[in-house]
Amino acid sequence: MEKSAQIECISVFDMLKVGVGPSSSHTLGPWRAAQRWIAELKKKDIFELVEKIHVDLYGSLSLTGKGHATDIATVLGLMGHDPVTIDIAIIQTEIDTLKAKNILCLNGEKNIPFTFTEDVKFNRNFLEFHPNGITFRALLSNGKKCSSSFYSIGGGFVVKKERKNASKKLKKFDAFPFKIQTGNELLAFCKQENKNISQIVLENERSLRTDEEINASLKQIWDVMLDSMYVGCHSEGNLPGGLNVKRRAKEIHDRLIGETQYSGTEDWIPAIRNTEVKFRQILKWVSCFALSVNEVNASLGRVVTAPTNGSAGTVPAVLMYYLVIENHNAGFEEIKKFMLVAGEIGSLFKKGATISAAMGGCQAEIGVSSAMAAGALTELLGGTPEQVLMASEIAMEHHLGLTCDPIGGLVQIPCIERNAMGAIKAINAAEIALESDASKAKVPLDKVIETMWETAKDMNKKYKETSEGGLAVQVNLSDC
Numbered sequence: 082m083e084k085s086a087q088i089e090c091i092s093v094f095d096m097l098k099v100g101v102g103p104s105s106s107h108t109l110g111p112w113r114a115a116q117r118w119i120a121e122l123k124k125k126d127i128f129e130l131v132e133k134i135h136v137d138l139y140g141s142l143s144l145t146g147k148g149h150a151t152d153i154a155t156v157l158g159l160m161g162h163d164p165v166t167i168d169i170a171i172i173q174t175e176i177d178t179l180k181a182k183n184i185l186c187l188n189g190e191k192n193i194p195f196t197f198t199e200d201v202k203f204n205r206n207f208l209e210f211h212p213n214g215i216t217f218r219a220l221l222s223n224g225k226k227c228s229s230s231f232y233s234i235g236g237g238f239v240v241k242k243e244r245k246n247a248s249k250k251l252k253k254f255d256a257f258p259f260k261i262q263t264g265n266e267l268l269a270f271c272k273q274e275n276k277n278i279s280q281i282v283l284e285n286e287r288s289l290r291t292d293e294e295i296n297a298s299l300k301q302i303w304d305v306m307l308d309s310m311y312v313g314c315h316s317e318g319n320l321p322g323g324l325n326v327k328r329r330a331k332e333i334h335d336r337l338i339g340e341t342q343y344s345g346t347e348d349w350i351p352a353i354r355n356t357e358v359k360f361r362q363i364l365k366w367v368s369c370f371a372l373s374v375n376e377v378n379a380s381l382g383r384v385v386t387a388p389t390n391g392s393a394g395t396v397p398a399v400l401m402y403y404l405v406i407e408n409h410n411a412g413f414e415e416i417k418k419f420m421l422v423a424g425e426i427g428s429l430f431k432k433g434a435t436i437s438a439a440m441g442g443c444q445a446e447i448g449v450s451s452a453m454a455a456g457a458l459t460e461l462l463g464g465t466p467e468q469v470l471m472a473s474e475i476a477m478e479h480h481l482g483l484t485c486d487p488i489g490g491l492v493q494i495p496c497i498e499r500n501a502m503g504a505i506k507a508i509n510a511a512e513i514a515l516e517s518d519a520s521k522a523k524v525p526l527d528k529v530i531e532t533m534w535e536t537a538k539d540m541n542k543k544y545k546e547t548s549e550g551g552l553a554v555q556v557n558l559s560d561c
Contacts, residue, residue, distance in 0.1 A: 089432050090257045093286060093424030094298055096431070096453075097396075098237050098386045099305050101164045101172075102378030103492035105389040106437055106546075107142055107149030110233025111215050115158025117239060118217040118229050119188045130221040133193060134159070134185075135200050139214035140207035141439035142233065144547045148322060148490025150381060152201040155215070161189035169383060208232075210242045212439040212545065235437025235445065236388045236427075256288040262432055264470045264526035267425065271466040278456075278466050279418040282425045296417070302385050303416050306374070306397035309384045311346045313373025320379045322491040323558070330373035337365055353405045363406055367508065368501040370398035375497040388427040388436045391443075391492050392450035394500035396423055399454035399507050403461055415461055423457040426473050433527065434534035438485035438546040441537030443496075447503040448480030448533065454507035459514050467519035470526040475510035476503075477529050482536055484544035486551025489558055 100109040115136075122128040136155055138146050146152060153176055157167065160175065176197070179185055185195035208214035211232040218228040231239050259270045259281050270281050286295050314334040320326045343352035356362065374394035378384045387396035400419050404411050427436065430449045435441045456473035464472065480503070488494045543550030 089262070089428075090260060090285070091428035091431060092289060093282060093421055093428075094302075095238070096236065096386070096388050096424040096427040097302050097420060099165045099302065099383065100237055100386055100390060101154070101167065101169065102381055102384055102390050102393070104149040104151075104391055105237040105386045106213055106233045106235045106439060107146060107151045108154040108381075109164055109237040109386065109390060110213065110235075110239050111138075111142065111151050112154040112158040112164050113237060113239045114215050114231035114233065115155050115217070116163070117231065119159070119161070121229055122219070122227075125227075127219075127221060127227065128188075129191070130223060131187060131191065131193060131219045132222050133220040134187070134195065135202070135218045137202050137204055137216040137218070139204050139216070140212040141546045142213045142215055143203040143205055144549065145487060145490030146203055148487065148548070149492060152197070152203075153381075155201060156185070156195075156197065159188070160186060164383075169381065172381060207542075211240075211437075212542070213437070233437075235435060235440065236386050236431065237390075238431075257285045258288060259285055261285075261425070261429075264429055264473075264530070267429070268466055268470065278425060278460060278469055279421040282421040286421070296413070299417050299420050300413065302420060303400075303413075305383060305385050306387075306400070307346050309374045309377045309382060309393070310370050310397055310401060311349060311373075312382065313375075313377045314369065316376065316380075320376060320491075320493055321381075322379070322489065322493065324489055324491055324493055326379075326493045326497075328376050330369050330376055333365055333369040333372070337362060337369065350401075350405055354409050358406065363402070364505065366405070367398050367402050367504050370401045371395060371500040371504045372497055374398070375492070375500045379491065379493050379497060387423070387453065388431070388449050389438070389446045391438065391496050392446040392500060392503065394497075395447065395450035395503040395507060396454045396457070398500070398504040399458050402504070402508060403458060407462065411461075419457040419461055422460050422469060423453040426453045426456040426469075429526070430477075430530055430533070433530040435537055440545065441533065442483055442540050442545050443485040443499060444477070444480045444483040444533055445537060446485070447499045448477050448483055450500070451476040451480060451503035451507045451510070454504060455510040455514070458507060458511040462511060462515055464511070464515050465519060467522070468514045468517070471517060471519040471522050472507075472511045472514035474522070474524055474526040474529045475513055476507050477526075477533060478524065479506060479510075481529070481533060482540070484540070484551050485546040486544060486553040487546070487548055488553050488556050490548045490553075494556075495552060 371394035455476035
């Protein structure tokens with residue numbers, strides 16, 4: 082699938098979405114696809130005629146689907162659950178009940194026979210349009226059959242091959258006062274309006290929502306980010322999936338915070354601010370924040386795609402670094418600016434390349450998340466729009482070619498640690514950009530985005546979230 086020549090206007094809230102782990106493309110995307118299929122059935126007035134359904138997963142969704150809980154997510158979507166609001170604690174019970182009774186309550190309205198292990202089929206072959214394909218099939222009471230295919234293109238985004246809604250979506254976002262496709266266009270608007278990047282992005286968001294709605298949504302996103310860090314820093318044991326990966330965030334957190342007393346997330350940030358601040362401690366705190374989010378993600382917890390679930394820990398870790406290390410007086414306004422810039426940087430990569438590991442390897446996930454965090458941090462630290470884009474470019478430049486090779490198809494090894502590495506690189510990139518004359522940058526952000534896309538197209542598919550190359554085949558699962 083080539084990149085579209087059309088101008089896409091992508092909201093910050095498309096890039097930063099609340100969802101359930103472990104993967105935005107393999108968990109959140111199929112979940113959303115199931116919901117969209119049900120909406121299709123209802124629109125065609127055939128929902129009540131459905132007597133039997135079957136799901137076919139293709140390509141990367143099949144090859145690493147078990148480790149990414151793709152089958153579970155798809156079925157939860159068919160049941161009518163929503164990834165934003167579902168009580169995480171009931172997921173296993175819902176699946177166990179389905180397996181025991183072989184009955185699925187479609188959209189919570191209609192019971193139909195369904196065998197979990199037979200009615201979700203993992204097909205190793207790839208569909209032509211995109212590596213993450215999913216087809217829903219239904220047998221109707223009138224004897225007819227119907228089917229519909231979707232493609233999970235990364236970050237929880239789901240499309241149909243024919244892109245029937247593309248023109249409608251462009252019209253919906255036609256109200257954007259600043260239509261941005263490239264970094265150069267973003268800089269031009271900043272210069273024209275004498276505004277920083279967060280102000281330009283905010284004006285675009287205001288064409289879709291009121292300030293109250295924007296603030297409420299951003300606060301919800303931050304609350305989920307903070308909660309995922311908090312939960313990860315207070316959970317122990319091994320992660321599910323069979324690799325027996327031990328959670329590490331809690332042990333790191335407990336050693337760093339020592340005897341400091343606090344209760345709940347509201348007291349947690351001040352407590353961290355009072356801990357010892359040395360270079361090694363800072364590195365450990367940033368790593369701890371990133372690890373904590375992705376340990377929650379790996380256990381089917383709730384996180385924010387930034388831009389994906391697999392890379393969900395980098396952006397909150399860097400924002401938390403700013404709040405607890407750089408600026409103790411920071412509050413919601415700083416959080417808001419950070420989110421707006423991060424979301425815009427992510428959208429540039431989605432427009433010009435990809436945020437799907439199945440399309441571009443891990444450079445498309447951790448690389449993009451690091452670039453998002455680097456740019457956002459740079460603005461908060463007083464950087465110019467040019468320095469913001471320079472920081473994003475530096476962060477991505479040093480992730481180019483990064484493969485996606487999850488062991489056992491699980492978003493655990495090396496995925497969790499890569500979030501910590503991406504966060505550290507983001508901070509480093511910001512500091513380098515702030516000490517540089519960005520007007521003399523040798524490599525513009527647009528060029529590194531273009532390079533990333535060319536690298537993605539050249540990369541062997543076994544390094545694109547298939548678990549058929551790299552670490553995924555070098556490590557013996559029986560030894561784990």
